Amino acid sequence: MTDPTDGAPLVDVRGVTKSFDAVRALRGVNLTLSQGRVTALLGDNGAGKSTLVRCLTGVHPPDDGEILFRGEPIRLQSPDDARHLGIETVYQDLGLIEDLQVWQNLFLNRELTRGVVPFRVLNKKEMIAESTTILADLDVDVPDVRATVRRMSGGQRQSVAIARAANWGTTLVIMDEPTAALGVRETAAVEKLITRLRDNGVTVLLVSHDMGQVMRVADSAWVLRRGRTAAHRATSETTGDELVGLITGAIAGDDDA
Numbered sequence: 001m002t003d004p005t006d007g008a009p010l011v012d013v014r015g016v017t018k019s020f021d022a023v024r025a026l027r028g029v030n031l032t033l034s035q036g037r038v039t040a041l042l043g044d045n046g047a048g049k050s051t052l053v054r055c056l057t058g059v060h061p062p063d064d065g066e067i068l069f070r071g072e073p074i075r076l077q078s079p080d081d082a083r084h085l086g087i088e089t090v091y092q093d094l095g096l097i098e099d100l101q102v103w104q105n106l107f108l109n110r111e112l113t114r115g116v117v118p119f120r121v122l123n124k125k126e127m128i129a130e131s132t133t134i135l136a137d138l139d140v141d142v143p144d145v146r147a148t149v150r151r152m153s154g155g156q157r158q159s160v161a162i163a164r165a166a167n168w169g170t171t172l173v174i175m176d177e178p179t180a181a182l183g184v185r186e187t188a189a190v191e192k193l194i195t196r197l198r199d200n201g202v203t204v205l206l207v208s209h210d211m212g213q214v215m216r217v218a219d220s221a222w223v224l225r226r227g228r229t230a231a232h233r234a235t236s237e238t239t240g241d242e243l244v245g246l247i248t249g250a251i252a253g254d255d256d257a
């Protein structure tokens with residue numbers, strides 16, 4: 001990409017804390033997402049990954065600390081606030097409606113969140129045509145946008161959910177375990193899609209337990225351990241084994257010394 005802002009901080013998380021009653025899920029997390037890069041978020045179960053994702057998508061406002069977006073402090077009170085900044089999330093359940101066709105899923109609920117181009121002025125033909133373009137641009141392997149989601153494979157569903165997020169998530173696409181339920185071939189297709197998003201200038205935050213995947217698609221990785229940032233590594237300067245050690249604590253984190 002030739003965008004001069006590539007690599008500049010898009011999101012800065014500074015000292016974010018979040019508790020659920022007695023559970024201190026996040027205890028002062030610091031991390032940065034660089035513009036136009038794929039950043040992995042790693043950590044054992046319960047480390048706080050999903051809670052951090054929900055702080056970034058307006059589901060859980062942090063108790064304390066700051067989130068900066070392009071250098072400006074933001075307070076996300078709802079998922080709509082995040083959407084207005086071009087932040088979209090692919091959740092584990094994908095959020096697709098089984099009995100609707102692919103193009104209907106791609107445009108689902110958009111009349112509520114896009115004030116500038118009201119959904120109702122787009123007719124069906126235009127939405128079908130635009131859906132075909134969206135999927136073609138991302139090289140998504142779905143033969144017909146008029147197919148219902150129910151008839152599609154796991155990989156195709158995942159691709160549609162990612163394509164929807166990518167289409168509306170113009171600045172940041174967050175994926176929580178996007179290939180956890182997929183086979184090898186489908187996983188490869190989703191990884192190609194992630195790389196393509198980055199090629200299109202989108203910033204990606206990828207929660208993954210698959211170190212091979214992290215090494216293949218991410219530019220860098222942040223490791224959370226028990227609600228704290230334990231380490232940050234460029235994937236070009238680490239190994240899957242080191243990342244696993246940082247996740248489990250077998251290798252000391254950057255602040256453990």
Ligand SMILES: Nc1ncnc2c1ncn2[C@@H]1O[C@H](COP(=O)(O)OP(=O)(O)O)[C@@H](O)[C@H]1O
Nearest residue numbers: 020023025043044045046047048049050051052
């Ligand atoms: N809505 C919630 N209510 C109560 N506890 C929660 C809630 N969400 C997460 N937690 C707790 O916060 C901690 C971090 O969870 P989570 O962010 O889901 O971790 P991860 O995604 O890394 O597995 C865990 O102890 C979890 O049980």
Ligand SMILES: [Mg+2]
Nearest residue numbers: 049050051176
């Ligand atoms: Mg989680």
